[in-house]
Each structure stands twice: as C-alpha cells, then as structure tokens.
Amino acid sequence: MSRVYLTRPLPDAVLERARELFDEVEVREETAPLKIGQMRAALNLYDGVLPTLGDMFSAEVFDEAQNPRCKVLANFGVGYNHIDVDAATAAGVMVTNTPGAVTDATADIAMTLILMSARRAGEGERMVRAGEWSGWHPTQMLGLHATGKTVGIIGMGRIGQAIARRCHFGFGMDVVYFNRSAKEFDFPATRTASMAELAARADIVVVAVPGGAETHHLIGAPVFEAMKPTGHFINIARGDVVEETALIKALESGQIAAAGLDVYEHEPQVPEALISMENVTLLPHLGTAALEVREAMGFLAVENLRAALAGEAPPNLIEPE
Numbered sequence: 001m002s003r004v005y006l007t008r009p010l011p012d013a014v015l016e017r018a019r020e021l022f023d024e025v026e027v028r029e030e031t032a033p034l035k036i037g038q039m040r041a042a043l044n045l046y047d048g049v050l051p052t053l054g055d056m057f058s059a060e061v062f063d064e065a066q067n068p069r070c071k072v073l074a075n076f077g078v079g080y081n082h083i084d085v086d087a088a089t090a091a092g093v094m095v096t097n098t099p100g101a102v103t104d105a106t107a108d109i110a111m112t113l114i115l116m117s118a119r120r121a122g123e124g125e126r127m128v129r130a131g132e133w134s135g136w137h138p139t140q141m142l143g144l145h146a147t148g149k150t151v152g153i154i155g156m157g158r159i160g161q162a163i164a165r166r167c168h169f170g171f172g173m174d175v176v177y178f179n180r181s182a183k184e185f186d187f188p189a190t191r192t193a194s195m196a197e198l199a200a201r202a203d204i205v206v207v208a209v210p211g212g213a214e215t216h217h218l219i220g221a222p223v224f225e226a227m228k229p230t231g232h233f234i235n236i237a238r239g240d241v242v243e244e245t246a247l248i249k250a251l252e253s254g255q256i257a258a259a260g261l262d263v264y265e266h267e268p269q270v271p272e273a274l275i276s277m278e279n280v281t282l283l284p285h286l287g288t289a290a291l292e293v294r295e296a297m298g299f300l301a302v303e304n305l306r307a308a309l310a311g312e313a314p315p316n317l318i319e320p321e
C-alpha cells in the first residue's frame with residue numbers, strides 16, 4: 001500500500017501516471033509552500049512526497065520526524081537547495097531530482113533574458129502599451145548576432161553548457177566560462193582563472209550554478225566591479241546566489257549597464273529598486289514553466305518515486321555531500 005503526497009497540483013498527465021502507479025495519491029490544491037507542521041505530517045503519513053521549490057525540508061523538520069514513514073522526497077525540479085539532503089538521508093529518506101528535464105527550458109529562458117536585456121525589449125514593449133514611440137538611438141542597444149560579443153558563463157553544468165551552445169552556434173558569440181572543472185566543447189570556449197577575469201572579458205555575464213550553501217552570495221560587488229560598464233548581468237540560477245543589494249548598487253551607479261533576472265533572493269518578493277529600473281528585465285521564475293517541460297519533470301519525479309519505493313535504484317538519486 002503506497003501513499004504519495006504531491007505538494008502542489010501537477011499536470012493532469014502526471015497525476016494520471018501517479019494514480020496508475022501508487023495506491024493513494026493526495027494532491028494539495030494550494031500552491032503556497034508547506035509550513036513546518038505540514039512537512040512533518042507529510043513525512044510521517046506518506047511513503048513518498050513530491051516537494052517543489054519553497055517546501056523547505058530542513059534538518060529542523062527531520063529532527064521532529066524521527067524515523068518517518070516517508071522513504072522518498074522526489075523533488076519536482078533540478079534544484080534541491082530547499083531540501084537538507086544530509087538530514088533526509090540520516091532519517092532514512094532518499095532525495096531525488098529531475099535534472100535532464102529542465103536543461104533546455106532553463107537555457108531558453110536565459111536566452112530570452114539575454115535578448116530582452118540586450119535589445120531593451122521590455123522597455124520597448126512598455127512604451128508601445130503607453131502609446132509612446134521612442135527614437136532610441138541604436139547605441140543604447142547591444143547587438144549580439146555576429147558582432148564579436150562575448151558571453152561569460154559562471155557554472156558550466158548542463159544548463160550552462162546549453163546556454164554556451166545557444167550563444168555560440170545561435171548568435172556567433174565567443175564563450176568564456178568559470179567552473180570548478182574544465183569542460184570539453186566542440187567549439188572554442190575559454191575557461192577563466194577567476195570570476196573577475198570572466199567579468200572583465202564578457203559583454204553578457206550569466207550565472208548558472210546550483211543553489212545551496214556553497215553558492216550563497218557567490219556573486220557580489222567584486223564581480224560587478226570587474227564587469228564592463230556596458231555589461232549585462234543575467235541570473236537564471238537561484239536568487240540567493242547573487243547579493244541582491246550589490247547588484248542594485250551596481251545598476252544604480254552605472255557600474256553595469258543592465259540586468260535580466262528570473263530568480264530573486266526572497267521570491268516572490270522582488271526589491272522595489274529593481275522594479276523601478278527600466279534597464280532591468282524581470283521574469284517570475286519561468287525557468288521550466290512550459291507544459292511539456294513540467295510533464296517531463298513530473299514523469300521523471302514519479303519514476304524516481306516508483307523505483308525507490310520498489311527497492312530499485314531511482315534514475316536521479318542525490319547522494320549526501
């Protein structure tokens with residue numbers, strides 16, 4: 001008898017699949033993150049839980065849920081910085097995620113932000129809606145295609161590599177990157193010795209590192225100080241990877257030209273300072289927001305759950321550090 005808890009409504013096809021595989025599937029209708037009491041209840045009442053961004057399964061939660069019934073937290077998404085994997089593993093709970101399903105969708109959102117920021121599309125759209133038609137001087141835009149521009153990517157995992165390919169093959173951009181290890185490419189890509197070196201060389205700086213304690217405030221004033229004054233900063237990783245106050249200062253002082261963000265330090269709160277700046281493109285964490293992508297993520301999360309509950313190795317088990 002397998003009891004599974006989905007912490008938010010998922011695509012119908014995913015729910016149908018879950019109901020085929022598990023004896024009982026309960027879906028929480030609200031989309032707000034779980035509260036600690038609800039997390040503890042989920043760990044003690046269900047064999048498997050599908051948490052999403054915001055459901056903070058911390059060591060504190062596991063302390064109270066001694067020897068929980070739950071055997072698997074099958075995370076719906078690639079980022080799992082909202083789950084204390086060490087505490088979960090110590091309590092006998094496996095944690096899985098959905099890496100392969102999110103790569104291209106998230107890289108596409110990075111390109112969306114790069115293009116909107118470089119060509120000031122958001123500002124232009126607002127002008128048209130306001131009945132204005134501005135004679136922007138072309139020098140205020142950043143041409144990308146075959147103009148010899150350089151993209152600098154901090155974090156060269158699956159998503160970083162997908163962004164690099166789009167920039168090189170799609171827009172003829174040069175690629176530099178900063179990563180813990182060197183990566184092999186079938187096109188020229190230069191690994192820099194530091195983020196400051198990357199920032200100095202890049203016209204567009206993109207952050208694509210995983211969230212978590214190791215990358216908290218990874219990007220701060222030193223990176224923005226090293227960037228070109230014509231540079232654009234793009235974040236599609238996690239909001240807390242960037243020290244938001246330093247980014248705001250860099251934008252307000254003209255240290256950097258613009259920013260494009262899909263994630264924020266305290267989502268869904270977005271600082272008024274960012275909202276008030278015309279040269280900042282703001283998206284509401286659209287990373288994987290597309291039906292086909294969410295279905296693929298959901299099927300993978302359900303498969304992780306099925307395998308783990310059946311005593312098989314789940315496709316994407318996260319090992320404690």
Ligand code: 8YV
Pocket residue numbers: 052053076077078079080102285286287288289
């Ligand atoms: C989630 C994300 O996919 O996959 C991730 O880590 O950042 C998000 O796009 C989405 O929020 C569903 O939880």
